Amino acid sequence: MAGPSGKAHPSPEPKLRLDKWLWQARFCKSRTLAATLVSEGHVRVNGTPVSRPGRDVSPGDVLTFPQGDHIRVVRILALGQRRGPATEAQNLYTDLDTGPGTLHLLE
Template identity: 65%
Template structure:
């Protein structure tokens, strides 16, 4: 017989993997519906996850996609937490802070309009 797959609560795993500073913060984000497990929206922090599951979550203004590699036993240092997951988030293009500003004062109205067109819409 094969051993059962090790499972852990989703809020606890996100806290152990250092995606959130507190476990209650991770639970609040899950309850708000901002986390998906294998493409399915999760509403309960007690959802069980294990190795092989894919998580999609909103962290700040960024959408993170990670694959669970291991179930942790404690909230250790950052290098230990990084061994719990594989980050599959696509690399973001860095947008310059002020592309129309060359040290010559404020950007013109035309510069601001072109800057607004390059900004991404907010996440849903």
């Protein structure tokens, strides 16, 4: 679609609230718990601590946050449309954790 200058506007990058993405990707059991995790400053987006649950995230962003006794590091691959089954949620991210206790298969 062309703007007043006649140049095409790039389509806006898809975005989703951080708390909603954490809930849809099944890292938190409820959106309230996801919002609390972010509000308390336990989540980093691309290495920067965030405290706003409404902060937008998009594919390519790297999230770092605690989950149980582990620190999770994941790259967002896609934004969800809903909170679906676990198999669907696993398609939303790739796990970047290389710490002890992480199983890596070599093919």
